[in-house]
Every structure is written in C-alpha cells, then in structure tokens.
Amino acid sequence: MSVQTYEVIFRIRRYSPEKGSYWQEYKLTVDRFTQFTEALRRIKTEQDPSLAYRASCHMAVCGSCGMKINGEPRLACKTLVSGIINKYGSNVITIEPMDYFPVIKDLIVDWEDFYTRMFKVKPRLYPAKEVLEGKGEHRLKPEDQRRLWKFAQCIWCGLCVSVCPVIREDPEFLGPAAHAKGYRFLTDPRDTITDERFKILSDSAWRCTYCYHCFSVCPRDIEPVTAIKKTRALTKYVKEPTNVTFNGVKHSEAIAGSIKTTGKIMESLVYLQTYGLSRSLKDLIFIAKAGRGGSLISSILEEKPVKNVSEIKKLFEG
Amino acid sequence: MKIAYYPGCATHGFAKDIDVATKKVAETLGIELVEIPDWNCCGGGFLDEYDEVTHVALNLRNLSQVEKMRMDKFATPCSVCLHSHRLAVNKYKEDRDIRERVNKKIEGTSIKYEGKATAEHIVWVLLRDVGLEKIKAHVKRPLTGLKVATYYGCQILRPEQIMGFEPAYNPHSLSDLVSATGATPVTFNEMINCCGFPLMGSNPNMGLKLAYNILNGAKKNGADLLVHTCSLCHLQFDPLHYRIKEEFKVEWTLPGIYILQLLALAFGYQPDEIGLSKLAIQVLMEKGII
Numbered sequence: 001m002s003v004q005t006y007e008v009i010f011r012i013r014r015y016s017p018e019k020g021s022y023w024q025e026y027k028l029t030v031d032r033f034t035q036f037t038e039a040l041r042r043i044k045t046e047q048d049p050s051l052a053y054r055a056s057c058h059m060a061v062c063g064s065c066g067m068k069i070n071g072e073p074r075l076a077c078k079t080l081v082s083g084i085i086n087k088y089g090s091n092v093i094t095i096e097p098m099d100y101f102p103v104i105k106d107l108i109v110d111w112e113d114f115y116t117r118m119f120k121v122k123p124r125l126y127p128a129k130e131v132l133e134g135k136g137e138h139r140l141k142p143e144d145q146r147r148l149w150k151f152a153q154c155i156w157c158g159l160c161v162s163v164c165p166v167i168r169e170d171p172e173f174l175g176p177a178a179h180a181k182g183y184r185f186l187t188d189p190r191d192t193i194t195d196e197r198f199k200i201l202s203d204s205a206w207r208c209t210y211c212y213h214c215f216s217v218c219p220r221d222i223e224p225v226t227a228i229k230k231t232r233a234l235t236k237y238v239k240e241p242t243n244v245t246f247n248g249v250k251h252s253e254a255i256a257g258s259i260k261t262t263g264k265i266m267e268s269l270v271y272l273q274t275y276g277l278s279r280s281l282k283d284l285i286f287i288a289k290a291g292r293g294g295s296l297i298s299s300i301l302e303e304k305p306v307k308n309v310s311e312i313k314k315l316f317e318g
Numbered sequence: 319m320k321i322a323y324y325p326g327c328a329t330h331g332f333a334k335d336i337d338v339a340t341k342k343v344a345e346t347l348g349i350e351l352v353e354i355p356d357w358n359c360c361g362g363g364f365l366d367e368y369d370e371v372t373h374v375a376l377n378l379r380n381l382s383q384v385e386k387m388r389m390d391k392f393a394t395p396c397s398v399c400l401h402s403h404r405l406a407v408n409k410y411k412e413d414r415d416i417r418e419r420v421n422k423k424i425e426g427t428s429i430k431y432e433g434k435a436t437a438e439h440i441v442w443v444l445l446r447d448v449g450l451e452k453i454k455a456h457v458k459r460p461l462t463g464l465k466v467a468t469y470y471g472c473q474i475l476r477p478e479q480i481m482g483f484e485p486a487y488n489p490h491s492l493s494d495l496v497s498a499t500g501a502t503p504v505t506f507n508e509m510i511n512c513c514g515f516p517l518m519g520s521n522p523n524m525g526l527k528l529a530y531n532i533l534n535g536a537k538k539n540g541a542d543l544l545v546h547t548c549s550l551c552h553l554q555f556d557p558l559h560y561r562i563k564e565e566f567k568v569e570w571t572l573p574g575i576y577i578l579q580l581l582a583l584a585f586g587y588q589p590d591e592i593g594l595s596k597l598a599i600q601v602l603m604e605k606g607i608i
Contacts, residue, residue: 072486073487087485088488165528209512209514209516209525210516211476212476215476216476216477229367230367232367233367233368245520247522248520248521250519251519252367256364256368259358259359259362259365264327265362267327267328268331286559287557290557290558290595290597292332292556307356308356311427311428312376315375315424316369318422
C-alpha cells in the first residue's frame, strides 16, 4: 500500500543580527502525518543546521513552538503540514516568527515581556495560613473545578499575546494569557488574596477590545476573552474602581438597561448615558460635519421598541 | 431567493445607510429580505459580560422567530450581530450548564429553538448563495481606477472555529467583491484588527487610536477609500471620522463605507440613494467615478 506524500516548499522567514531579515526556501517530502515541528527538525538535520527554532514536547504541552504558519499564529507541533496544504490548496507554505515579540534568531523570539505580564497577575495559589502550616486542608468542589478547568490549561505559548492589538498600544493592559491565568485564581475559592487580584485585574479587563484574536488562536481552547468578560462581570466587588472601570460599567449598564426596557439599544440614549451631555454635544458637531445628522435623527425618531417587551423583561428577571 | 433579515439596532439607527444600501443590493440581485417579526437586540457585543444566560436567551428568541418563519437562517449586515448569535448558539449547544439555565429561563415564553436556524452575514449570502458571476453581471458603473482597502475587522472572522466562512488570517471575501465592481482591492496588515468600537465605552481614547491605526494602515497602502462589513465599525469610521482627524492631527481623509454601499454604487445607484457620506462622495468625484 502506498502512503500519500507531498512535495512541499517551506518559505521560512529567517533572521540574524548579522544578516538581518530574509526569506529562505527548503524543499521537503512529507507524509500526511508530518507535524511542522517534525518538518523543521528534518530541515535542520538533513539540510541546514543553522536554522533556529524552539520545540520540545511535540504534543501541545510545553508551549515552545508558537509561530506563524501561512500567517496563522499556531503551535507547530499541533499543526499538520498536510492540513495546511489542504486548507490553502498550495504546497508552498510560509513560516515566520510570532508577531509582537522581538526576534532573537530565525523563529526564536524573546519571552521577557510575556513572562513579566504573567508574573504581574501572581500566577499561583495563595492558600490560607493554616493550610501552609499543615493544620488544615483546602477542598475544591467538583463544580468549582469544572468552572476553573478551562482557564487553568494555559501552556504559556504566547500565541494570544502575539496577535493582541491592544497590548501593542496600551501599557496598562495585561494581555489575554495573563487575564486567563488571573481569572483562574481570582475565582478559586481556595485563594486568599482576592482584593489584591481585583486591583490587578479589574482595570485591565476593561481595556480589552473584544477582538477575539485570542479565542481564535489558543491551541488549548482557553478563550482568554471569556475570562476577561467574566472578570468584568465581577466589577461590583471592586472597592476602588478606576476611571476606565467606572466608564466601562456605566456603558455596559446603559446598554443592558436599554435592552431590558425596550428590547433594543436606543443609541442616542445609551450615548448620552455613557458620555454625558458635554461629550455628546461635542460629538454631535463631528457627526453633523460628516453629514450624518439625518442618521442621528432617524435613530431617535424611527426605532421602535420590541412589541413583546414584557417577554424581554421576563428574560432578564427570570 | 427569500431570506430572513436581521438588521440589528445600529443598522436601524446611526448606521441607517447600511440598511438602505443592503436593501437596494438585495433588490437588484433578486433577494427578498423578510425582516424577522419583532426582533430584539443581540446584546451589541456587551450583554454577555453583564448577563451571560440572558444574552443567549435573547439571541435564541430571534433564531426561534426565524424557525417560525420556516427558514433555516437569517442574514445580517452587522458583524457584531452575526458574532453574537453564532456565539450564543455555540454556547447553547456545547455548554450543558448554560443550556440548562437558558432552558429554565425561556420556559413559558414564545421561544422554541430547535437548533436548526443559524445566523449568516449578508456578505456570505452574496458569495455563497448568489455568486460572484451574478454580481458582476449587474455592474453598470465599473469602479475602475478606485483603490479600495478591504477591512474585515474582527467579528466576521473570529473565532474561526465558530464563524467558519473563510480563513481568519487569510480572508479574501472582500477582495473578491471589490474586484467584482471593477475597483482594485488594497490589502493591508491591519485589515483583520479591531476598529476600537468596543473600547468606546470604557477607554475611548484607545478606541479612537485603534480606529486611527486601521485608517492609517489603509492610507499608507495607497487606498482611496475603505470598505468594511459591520454597522459598528461604520460608527467608528464614518460619523467619528472628523474626531479621529482632530485627535491625531491627520491632514488626509479616508472615508469608510459599507461593502454593500460600494456594490450598490457599482450597480448604478446614486450616492444620495444609498446614503454615502460627504467625504466618500468627494473621493468618488475626484476619481471621476460620479
């Protein structure tokens, strides 16, 4: 029985401080079970020992082999070469280092920034004193474990951070991986530093832009954005909300209030409630200048509440 | 072809021009859009952080209405509405805890969701159900010489495992549609990044910065105007264009219009029939298109 093989051209984005950045092509024949880490290992051992990349466990546990494959942030070990060929219908495949992180050599990037962010959220359990002294024990209910399980699966691969658009702009944002890890301890009933965790996580949670890059690329299906949403949902327990948190809550409550009472987002009302009269009037000038006064008027006059609004209210209250 | 239509709040509000252009394009291509009776808001991308279970229930209410219309999907022009409904269905089907809580909540209401109806973007319907050839056949005013940046943003693409229409990191639907009008598609690095709208409540300065990054990336790549797929991106790029200009001391302009406004223009509609902004009209006149 013959095994199906593929002749593949790998275009690899290489870099060294001496040569700078350049593309290099390698030809390799692979079978349909070949992972990218295996393809890279064969290129390195059979063709070019100078090619640098990180890989260790080859089973999506160690988080070392994050890279961009045909532009997609992926774990090389969890991605089959044949899968990418079938998805894109081409035997020419590009491999690049992850975005955002500084490149050290070829596909190897500098993790410093990533670890700094992770350590900021104190990524470990702070148990009660009596437990530390061996005088008691913590118990975790199965339902709590089920709730936390997803967010405890992070392997620190950095793929979510490499694509996050806010992390590049906002130094106050902790980033998706740190939020997933932070939420996992924030709501762990065994943890004892909840107030401090709220202080660390709450403001940053309201700095996320819900772009869903992190959800899309996570090789462990952790959904960091969901952890951020769940952290926001706990804002009522935050003792000293920052401006960003305060404004975010105001906006979120204005939206929920509008839907609850009319079944829809009455934009003008939500705008006014979120920004206040002064900012709304300023924006009105920009809106009029763009020739959008008509849209504004129609949004105020034409949109009608849901007829069966009592059903909407029941859904909120039930 | 008859299809259920979910406009969403913004499409009936500040972004009314999207509603108008969508209906014109549908009419030209022989699609009958039937608005879902008594539809409600999807949550605008925020309600799930406030109340996860009610969010799912509200989205199922719309899909349940679609099933009552004996249809298996609705089309929406808004990426956020699309995303909200698809995520809600995914949660309802995949998460047992959520499903049980939602079922309890919708007991005794009009909501009867059998799991058949789904949400699709109008762009998907155009490409999958209508086809590029038919779209090209209706072009009366080829937009030759116009360079159009193809901005996808977030929610029509990601998470890829739930949206699923095209590769989230190598999308081409907008390039295909722009090419069909005779215009030249302009791709750019930022085309799959966020417009900043979801930050306009909590951190508006950063929200505007993200919008500026998109426009700046498109402009640097030589675009004359930008097309997008979302009623909320529309609010960032269109009514707030002058605020972005002022905030970032920008000399140039780059009008952002909805992809179906571009199609309607190519189908021969006049700018005022499809609610094009002053800025977009100015660019089209300069390029000799109108």
